[in-house]
Amino acid sequence: MNNYDLEKTANLFPCLSRGEEKMIYFDNAATTQKPTVVIDSIADFYTNGYSNIHRSAHNLGFRATQRYENSRGVIRQFISARESDEIIFTSGATESINLVANSFGKNIVNKNDIILVSEIEHHSNMLPWQQLAKEKGAKVKNIPLNKDLTIDVESMKKVLNDSVKLVVVHHLSNVTGIMQDIKEIVGVFQELGIPVFVDGAQAPAHIRVDVKDLNCDFYCFSGHKAFGPTGTGVLFVKEEFVKKMSPYKMGGQMVSRASLISPEWADPPLKFEAGTPNISGIIGLSAAIQFIEDVGMEKITIYEKRLTEYMLEELSQIPELIIYGGQKKAAPIFSFNVDGVHHSDISTLLSENNILVRSGHLCNQGLMNYLNIDGCVRVSLAFYNKLDEIDQFIVVLKKILSFLNK
Amino acid sequence: MEGEAKKIISEFSFLSSWEEKYEHLISMGQEMPQLDNSLKIEKNLLRGCQSKVWIVCKYNAGKLYFYADSDALITRGIVALVVRLYSGATPQEIINTKLNVFSKIGLQDHLSMNRVNGLNIMIQKINRHAVKCLNDE
Ligand SMILES: Cc1ncc(COP(=O)(O)O)c(C=O)c1O
Numbered sequence: 001m002n003n004y005d006l007e008k009t010a011n012l013f014p015c016l017s018r019g020e021e022k023m024i025y026f027d028n029a030a031t032t033q034k035p036t037v038v039i040d041s042i043a044d045f046y047t048n049g050y051s052n053i054h055r056s057a058h059n060l061g062f063r064a065t066q067r068y069e070n071s072r073g074v075i076r077q078f079i080s081a082r083e084s085d086e087i088i089f090t091s092g093a094t095e096s097i098n099l100v101a102n103s104f105g106k107n108i109v110n111k112n113d114i115i116l117v118s119e120i121e122h123h124s125n126m127l128p129w130q131q132l133a134k135e136k137g138a139k140v141k142n143i144p145l146n147k148d149l150t151i152d153v154e155s156m157k158k159v160l161n162d163s164v165k166l167v168v169v170h171h172l173s174n175v176t177g178i179m180q181d182i183k184e185i186v187g188v189f190q191e192l193g194i195p196v197f198v199d200g201a202q203a204p205a206h207i208r209v210d211v212k213d214l215n216c217d218f219y220c221f222s223g224h225k226a227f228g229p230t231g232t233g234v235l236f237v238k239e240e241f242v243k244k245m246s247p248y249k250m251g252g253q254m255v256s257r258a259s260l261i262s263p264e265w266a267d268p269p270l271k272f273e274a275g276t277p278n279i280s281g282i283i284g285l286s287a288a289i290q291f292i293e294d295v296g297m298e299k300i301t302i303y304e305k306r307l308t309e310y311m312l313e314e315l316s317q318i319p320e321l322i323i324y325g326g327q328k329k330a331a332p333i334f335s336f337n338v339d340g341v342h343h344s345d346i347s348t349l350l351s352e353n354n355i356l357v358r359s360g361h362l363c364n365q366g367l368m369n370y371l372n373i374d375g376c377v378r379v380s381l382a383f384y385n386k387l388d389e390i391d392q393f394i395v396v397l398k399k400i401l402s403f404l405n406k
Numbered sequence: 407m408e409g410e411a412k413k414i415i416s417e418f419s420f421l422s423s424w425e426e427k428y429e430h431l432i433s434m435g436q437e438m439p440q441l442d443n444s445l446k447i448e449k450n451l452l453r454g455c456q457s458k459v460w461i462v463c464k465y466n467a468g469k470l471y472f473y474a475d476s477d478a479l480i481t482r483g484i485v486a487l488v489v490r491l492y493s494g495a496t497p498q499e500i501i502n503t504k505l506n507v508f509s510k511i512g513l514q515d516h517l518s519m520n521r522v523n524g525l526n527i528m529i530q531k532i533n534r535h536a537v538k539c540l541n542d543e
Contacts, residue, residue: 344456344457349424349480374458
């Protein structure tokens with residue numbers, strides 16, 4: 001345990017070490033690859049202990065329920081939440097955000113109220129709030145930003161008033177890898193009793209998330225971006241707020257007494273998990289989290305810092321290349337454009353050379369508008385990537401740029 | 407159309423490396439006349455592509471002519487290829503012919519999904535236009 005050689009972890013991910021064609025996977029901000037332990041845990045559940053949960057009074061059902069609920073405990077510990085009841089399982093960050101907008105937002109936001117949202121959020125963390133505002137006759141207002149794309153806390157204090165009912169920010173940007181100082185932001189709002197929602201979709205694959213320390217009221221992420229299965233997500237809600245939320249999905253296992261006139265909801269978190277959940281996915285997610293802990297989150301962060309510094313150094317040697325968001329990255333996520341070259345041409349030719357990246361608006365039109373660009377190339381690494389992959393990428397990138405500039 | 411498709415496939419069959427293939431595709435794009443800026447407007451813009459693609463359709467003496475452009479080099483090449491294939495054909499020809507040129511020139515794998523969608527969107531638009539021309543007659 002705890003003895004993984006970070007230069008060799010790629011071998012633990014079957015899709016990365018598939019035979020013949022060598023591929024460099026630099027699209028980790030879109031989704032991460034899965035280690036064998038995750039794939040095996042899912043197969044094992046279906047093979048050796050499959051059943052529905054929370055309902056059937058038989059051994060198989062008890063054991064499946066236990067595995068599912070143990071996973072909740074694993075997640076609680078991973079993000080340092082106080083209680084397992086503060087962990088709600090969802091299908092992903094997107095569902096977590098929609099859940100809060102509907103279950104909580106609708107209860108506290110009223111006509112003419114303000115929801116403060118940074119203008120550089122992922123669409124998933126923008127559209128649900130805009131929809132909520134529209135339905136309630138409320139307004140979504142931008143949070144001012146510093147030049148380096150961090151939140152300008154001092155200016156933010158100035159736009160504060162009694163109408164602000166909720167604050168929405170991301171933890172780690174899906175475009176730049178830059179981290180927001182959540183603790184400081186929460187500090188400002190806490191005194192005023194204004195809840196803070198944090199979209200942490202990009203964080204748990206790269207940095208230690210400690211919701212107690214961040215002190216935010218809501219935090220969410222997707223399993224698939226942290227080496228877990230697709231269709232799994234986590235929503236952390238501070239206990240005092242769980243009580244203020246009403247369910248927005250109705251169905252099985254979320255009531256303690258079903259009556260058409262006055263149903264009694266089950267206690268949270270089950271109240272928010274109506275219907276049969278993604279049991280195998282959640283079991284796989286807990287295997288992914290255990291895997292991260294085995295590798296060592298702190299080791300990952302240190303190793304990724306090396307990757308980040310090296311990549312920045314190499315990219316800085318390419319003239320005409322503009323990297324967005326500056327050098328202070330908390331994760332190896334790099335978005336750039338090259339003067340006179342279209343981002344989609346670069347990503348197409350990288351793919352032609354088996355280097356997989358993403359280009360376009362990256363589901364963050366707000367940030368594209370803010371930067372006044374229509375898209376960019378995004379190169380995003382994970383801890384299984386290596387320094388020599390960066391070398392190869394740079395060689396190919398230079399070749400492509402000279403090809404396109406001919 | 408079939409003849410032009412054969413010609414394109416044969417042109418690419420002599421090229422093996424990605425450099426050669428893309429060089430050819432890009433030069434096809436460069437040879438295509440640019441669309442006048444007055445036509446690069448919202449109405450002619452195709453939705454769903456990663457880069458911008460504009461297409462204008464003209465119907466004249468029983469034949470359809472297409473004029474198109476893109477802001478990305480490779481996409482412009484793809485657009486030029488599509489124009490070469492379809493421009494000057496009758497609406498009936500366009501509706502009746504199914505082409506799979508892209509898989510035959512060894513590029514489809516590498517054209518990202520977004521762009522393949524863009525390609526499909528462009529071909530759909532051409533087909534819709536052909537149907538409209540027939541219906542209007
Ligand atoms: C910052 C951020 N928020 C939200 C999401 C949405 O995640 P999902 O599609 O897994 O629900 C993403 C995914 O790209 C993201 O990067």
